Each structure stands twice: as structure tokens, then as C-alpha cells.
Amino acid sequence: QVQLVESGGGVVQPGRSLRLSCAASGFTFTGYAIHWVRQAPGKGLEWVAVRSYDGSSKYYAESVKGRFTVSKDKSKSTLYLQMNSLRAEDTAVYYCTRAASSRSGNFDYWGQGTLVTVSS
Amino acid sequence: QSVLTQPPSVSAAPGQKVTISCSGSSSSIGNNYVSWYQHLPGTAPKLLIYDNDKRPSGIPDRFSGSKSGTSATLGITGLQTGDEADYYCGTWDSSLSGYVFGTGTRVTVL
Numbered sequence: 465q466v467q468l469v470e471s472g473g474g475v476v477q478p479g480r481s482l483r484l485s486c487a488a489s490g491f492t493f494t495g496y497a498i499h500w501v502r503q504a505p506g507k508g509l510e511w512v513a514v515r516s517y518d519g520s521s522k523y524y525a526e527s528v529k530g531r532f533t534v535s536k537d538k539s540k541s542t543l544y545l546q547m548n549s550l551r552a553e554d555t556a557v558y559y560c561t562r563a564a565s566s567r568s569g570n571f572d573y574w575g576q577g578t579l580v581t582v583s584s
Numbered sequence: 585q586s587v588l589t590q591p592p593s594v595s596a597a598p599g600q601k602v603t604i605s606c607s608g609s610s611s612s613i614g615n616n617y618v619s620w621y622q623h624l625p626g627t628a629p630k631l632l633i634y635d636n637d638k639r640p641s642g643i644p645d646r647f648s649g650s651k652s653g654t655s656a657t658l659g660i661t662g663l664q665t666g667d668e669a670d671y672y673c674g675t676w677d678s679s680l681s682g683y684v685f686g687t688g689t690r691v692t693v694l
Contacts, residue, residue, distance in 0.1 A: 569619035
């Protein structure tokens with residue numbers, strides 16, 4: 465069955481870095497775009513970034529542009545979200561989800577989420 | 585800062601109907617497909633509607649979606665206590681080159 469499993473969350477100081485992982489199984493990873501979505505405490509859903517199915521396109525929300533980077537493990541069905549220069553406002557539950565394309569909102573499967581807390 | 589505007593909350597009695605509006609622009613809803621998601625605290629969001637009005641397998645026909653111009657609407661009929669959740673619209677924004685979610689609407693079953 466289709467599964468997306470996030471990991472790598474934790475507590476980190478402002479200005480430091482953290483890398484989240486999204487391990488996919490049960491489907492052809494290279495056939496889907498993988499998006500990252502987050503929800504800060506008491507706030508709504510916020511889209512963060514997307515990597516297209518073949519890696520040729522990557523898009524980022526303005527709030528993370530220049531600080532976050534999406535990449536894929538060459539040999540595994542795992543996507544990474546490298547988060548640098550973290551700020552308190554990056555504190556959130558981070559989800560990975562799949563869609564048919566970068567611009568599609570057909571987010572049919574989601575991971576369970578991983579909590580990132582940015583605090584000194 | 586969301587570019588899709590939803591009402592903060594809607595409510596109705598069990599069995600009744602609610603509608604949730606989602607207002608955008610020509611660069612967002614006006615030229616892209618809209619999806620709707622249900623989000624219960626502590627769980628992953630759930631896709632209810634995609635491509636404006638299509639329901640994924642397993643989503644009851646109590647949930648419906650429509651789009652007109654730069655706005656979209658989610659309808660829920662036969663309201664049940666299990667429908668109490670936060671609902672979000674979402675679409676690609678061609679000007680931002682990014683996906684955007686609505687501000688979210690809390691549905692309360694009275």
C-alpha cells in the first residue's frame with residue numbers, strides 16, 4: 465500500500481539546520497511530484513515546496529526561498545527537505561504528500577507528519 | 585499569508601447542509617484546478633475534492649465541489665458529527681509559482 469513516512473524532526477536552535485526525510489513506498493516514486501506542507505501551532509496549512517517527478521522543477525514558498533532545499537536520494541525512494549537558517553516561525557508539523565504533478569493539488573496520500581521546533 | 589480567502593467558521597445542525605466559499609484571483613483559482621481538504625487535529629489532511637469537482641474513491645457524495653470564475657465552493661450535505669473539522673481549499677498560483685491553501689474554515693455541528 466502507498467506509504468509516506470516523514471522523519472528527522474526535533475528541537476533546533478534558531479539559525480541552525482535540520483534535514484527532514486520522506487520515505488515513500490507502495491508506488492512508483494518517480495511518477496509523482498512530492499510536496500512539503502506544514503502547519504504551525506494554531507495556524508492553517510502552508511505549502512512549503514515541491515520537487516517534480518523527475519527533479520527538473522523545484523518550487524518554494526516565498527517564506528522559505530533561499531533557506532530550504534528539496535532533493536532526492538539517488539538510490540532510494542526518499543525525498544529530503546534541507547532546512548537552513550531556521551527561524552522560530554518555522555516551528556510546525558511538516559508533512560510530505562504526493563501529487564500527479566508539481567502544479568496538481570491532488571494530494572491523495574500524506575505522511576503522518578514530523579514536528580520541528582525552533583527554539584533557543 | 586494566504587491568497588485564498590475562506591470564512592473562519594460555519595455551523596449547522598446534524599443532517600443539514602453547509603457551504604464553504606474560497607475566493608481567489610485570476611492567477612490562482614481563475615486558471616487552475618481547486619482541491620479541498622479535511623483536517624482533523626493530530627491527523628494528516630484528507631483529500632475530499634480535486635480538479636474542482638471530483639471525489640476520490642471512498643469519499644461520500646455528501647461532499648461536493650464547484651468552481652466559478654475566481655471562486656470555489658465546497659458543499660457538505662447530511663452533516664454528521666464526524667464532519668467537525670477544519671476545511672481548506674487549495675490551488676496552484678501561477679503568479680507565485682507555488683501552491684496555496686485557503687485560510688481554513690472550522691465546521692461545527694450544532
